[in-house]
Amino acid sequence: MKLKVDKKLCQGHNRCVVLAGDLFDADDDGYAFIVRQPETEEEIQLARRIVRACPERAVILSED
Numbered sequence: 001m002k003l004k005v006d007k008k009l010c011q012g013h014n015r016c017v018v019l020a021g022d023l024f025d026a027d028d029d030g031y032a033f034i035v036r037q038p039e040t041e042e043e044i045q046l047a048r049r050i051v052r053a054c055p056e057r058a059v060i061l062s063e064d
């Protein structure tokens with residue numbers, strides 16, 4: 001399980017940071033990056049929610 005942000009797609013809405021500030025943060029230009037990987041089942045569910053919530057489809061949760 002690996003959570004990533006595609007920097008080419010991210011537009012800096014920061015919806016991910018607002019909804020999951022433990023997993024995401026924004027750089028100085030407002031673009032999101034991953035703070036740490038989801039560990040608990042609750043965090044994994046939250047990460048899945050953010051994948052659906054990102055308007056740019058920039059958040060990727062791979063199952064490997």
Ligand code: SF4
Nearest residue numbers: 010011013014016054
């Ligand atoms: S919600 Fe998506 S587009 Fe917006 S900052 Fe987060 S990753 Fe980037």
